[in-house]
Amino acid sequence: MWWITLKIALREIRRNTMRSALTILGVVIGVAAVITLVTLGAGASAQVAAEIAQLGENLLIVSPGRSRHGPGGKTTPGDPFTLADVNAIRREIDNTIAIAPAAFKGVLAVNGAFNRTTSITGTEGGYFVARNLRFERGRAFTDTEVNSGKAVCVIGASVAKDLFGQIDPIGQTMRLKTTTCSVIGLLQAKGQSMDGNDQDDLIVMPLKTLQNRIAGNSDVNVLFVSARSSAVTNKVRRDLEALLRQRRQLNNDGSKDDFQVTDLKEIARTVQRTTGVLTALLGAVAGISLLVGGIGIMNIMLVSVTERTREIGIRLAVGARGAEVMLQFLVESIALSCLGGLIGVALGLTGSAVATAWLDLPFVPDSRVIALAVLICAAVGICFGYFPARKAARLDPIEALRRE
Numbered sequence: 001m002w003w004i005t006l007k008i009a010l011r012e013i014r015r016n017t018m019r020s021a022l023t024i025l026g027v028v029i030g031v032a033a034v035i036t037l038v039t040l041g042a043g044a045s046a047q048v049a050a051e052i053a054q055l056g057e058n059l060l061i062v063s064p065g066r067s068r069h070g071p072g073g074k075t076t077p078g079d080p081f082t083l084a085d086v087n088a089i090r091r092e093i094d095n096t097i098a099i100a101p102a103a104f105k106g107v108l109a110v111n112g113a114f115n116r117t118t119s120i121t122g123t124e125g126g127y128f129v130a131r132n133l134r135f136e137r138g139r140a141f142t143d144t145e146v147n148s149g150k151a152v153c154v155i156g157a158s159v160a161k162d163l164f165g166q167i168d169p170i171g172q173t174m175r176l177k178t179t180t181c182s183v184i185g186l187l188q189a190k191g192q193s194m195d196g197n198d199q200d201d202l203i204v205m206p207l208k209t210l211q212n213r214i215a216g217n218s219d220v221n222v223l224f225v226s227a228r229s230s231a232v233t234n235k236v237r238r239d240l241e242a243l244l245r246q247r248r249q250l251n252n253d254g255s256k257d258d259f260q261v262t263d264l265k266e267i268a269r270t271v272q273r274t275t276g277v278l279t280a281l282l283g284a285v286a287g288i289s290l291l292v293g294g295i296g297i298m299n300i301m302l303v304s305v306t307e308r309t310r311e312i313g314i315r316l317a318v319g320a321r322g323a324e325v326m327l328q329f330l331v332e333s334i335a336l337s338c339l340g341g342l343i344g345v346a347l348g349l350t351g352s353a354v355a356t357a358w359l360d361l362p363f364v365p366d367s368r369v370i371a372l373a374v375l376i377c378a379a380v381g382i383c384f385g386y387f388p389a390r391k392a393a394r395l396d397p398i399e400a401l402r403r404e
Contacts, residue, residue, distance in 0.1 A: 023300045024340030026293025027380065031344025031373045032351060034283045034290075038369045039352035041279025043361035045272045050362070058233050059130060061262045062223040062240060078258035080219035085247055089225070093239050098226040100127035101207060105215050109203060111163040111174040118159055120176060120203045122210025123224075128154075130226040138170045138185030141206050149208030154185035156200035179213045181205060230265065237261050290376060293340060294384040301333050301388035326393035333385020334378055341377030345370055 014020075064078035086101045093099075102123040109116050121127070124146050128135075138154065145152050153176075160169045169183045181203075190199035211218050225240065227233040240261050248258060315325060349365060356363045 019300065020336060020339075023296050024293065024336050024343070026289050026296050027337055027340030027377060028293075028344040028347065030287055030289030030291075030293055031341050031377065032348040034287055034373060035345060035348025035365075035369060036352040036355065037282045038279055039348070039363070039365050040355055040359075040361065041275050041282075042364040042366055043352075043356045043359075045275050046362040046364050048268055048271045048275070058227040058230050059132075059264045060225040060227065060233065060237055060240065061264065062225060062244070062259060063221070063262070064259050066257060066260050079248070080221060081223060081259075082218065082220060085244070086220065086223065088243060088247060089223070089240065092243055093225070093236060095228045095232040095236050096225055097228050098126035098129040098224070100124050100130045100224040101220040101222075102127060102224060103207060103210055103215060103219055103221045105210060107176050107203075107214065109159060109163060109174050109176055111172070114163050114165075116159060116162040116201075118201050118203055120153075120205060120210055120214065122205055122207040122215070124207055126226075127204065127224060130224040134188045136186045136188045137168070138183070140185060146206045146208065149206055149212050151179055151181045151205070151209055151213065152184045153181045153203050153205040154187060155183055155204075156187050156202040157189035158198050158200040159203055160186055176203070177214055179209075181209075233263060233265065237263060290380055294337070294380040297333055297336055297381065298384035298388060300336075301329060301385055302391070304332075305329065305388050305392045323393065326389040329389035329392050330382065330385050333389065334381035337377045337381030337385075338374065341374050344377075345373060348373075 062081075064080050066078070081101065083101065086099065090099055100123050102121055105120050105122070107118065107120050109118055125140050125143070127133070128140050135154075136157070140154065141152060144150075153174075155163075155169060163169070163174055164172055169186055172183050173180050174183065175181070187200070187202075187204075192198055207220075225236065227236045241257065244259055245257065250257065349370075352365065353363055355361075
C-alpha cells in the first residue's frame with residue numbers, strides 16, 4: 001500500500017510540475033541557506049584553529065601594559081621587560097619547552113636597488129620553536145651568535161622575494177639602517193592571516209643585535225612562552241603571573257597587573273564561540289524560509305483537496321477508508337517537502353563550496369546538519385500536510401460526488 005500511495009503522490013507532483021516547483025521553492029531556499037551558512041561558519045572556525053596552531057602550540061604571549069576591551073577600551077602602558085625577567089622565568093617556571101624574549105623595530109631593508117619596509121624581530125633561538133616556524137632552507141641562530149650579537153638574520157618568503165627575487169638568499173647580505181646583515185635562514189611561507197596581514201613579511205635577528213645596533217635600547221617588548229602541553233598551560237600561566245607580580249613589586253600594595261598573559265587557545269575558543277553564535281543566528285533567520293515553505297505546501301495541498309474533491313468522493317464511495325485518503329495526501333505533502341529538501345541540500349553544498357573557495361576558507365560540510373535538514377523537511381511535510389489531509393479524509397462521499 002505504501003508503494004502505491006507513493007506512486008500516486010509522485011504522479012500528482014509530475015502532473016503539476018510548475019506548481020510543485022514553485023511550492024517547494026521556500027523549502028529549497030531555506031535548506032540551501034542554512035547549509036551554506038553553517039558550512040561557512042564551520043570553515044571560519046577551522047581557519048581560526050589552523051591559524052592559532054600556526055602561531056605556536058600551547059603558546060602564552062606576555063606583554064607589558066593592559067588592554068581594556070569593550071566600549072571606550074584603552075591600553076594602559078607598562079614598563080618593558082628586561083633580560084633579568086627572562087632569566088628568572090627560565091629558572092623558576094617549570095613545564096615549558098621554549099621561552100623567547102622579543103623586541104620589534106620597523107626598518108627599511110635594502111639589497112642593491114631593491115628595498116622593502118618591514119619589521120625586524122629581535123629574539124633568541126627558542127622563538128622559532130615557540131612560534132612554530134619552520135625553515136625552507138638554512139638554519140636558526142647559534143647560542144654564540146645570540147650571545148655575541150652577531151649581525152645574522154632569518155627572513156620570510158615575502159622579504160626574500162622582494163629583495164632577492166629568484167636568487168637564493170642564503171649567504172647574501174642586506175642593509176638594515178647602517179647595519180649589514182648576513183642571511184642564514186629562509187622560513188617556510190605561511191601566506192596571509194585572516195585579518196589580511198602578510199605572515200611572511202618579517203626579519204628575525206638576535207635580540208642583542210637589534211638592541212645594540214638598531215633600536216639603541218635594552219627593552220624587551222614581549223615574551224613568548226610555549227608550555228609543554230595543553231594540560232599544564234593554565235598552571236604555567238598562573239606561575240608566570242605570580243612571578244612577574246613579584247618582580248614588578250605588585251604584591252604588597254594590591255595594584256592591578258601592569259602586564260597581561262594571553263593564551264592563544266582562549267582567543268581561539270572565544271572566536272569560535274562567537275562564530276558559532278553568529279552562525280546559529282543566521283541559520284535561524286534562514287530557517288524562517290522553511291516555515292514559509294511549509295505554509296506554501298499547506299496552501300497548495302488545500303487547493304489540491306478542493307480540485308480533487310470528486311476523485312476523493314469516488315475513492316471513498318468504492319470502499320477506501322478515511323485513513324487511506326489521509327495517508328495519500330500526507331505522503332504527497334512529505335514528498336514535496338523532502339524533494340525541496342534534497343534540492344536545497346545540493347544547492348547549499350554547491351553554494352558553500354563556491355563561497356569557501358572564494359573566501360579562501362576550508363570546506364567543512366557537516367553531515368549532521370545535512371541529515372537534520374532532511375528530517376526537518378519531512379517534519380514540515382507532516383505538520384503542514386496534516387490539516388489538508390484530514391480535511392480530505394473527512395469529506396462526505398455523497399457531497400464530494402456532487403462536486404463538478
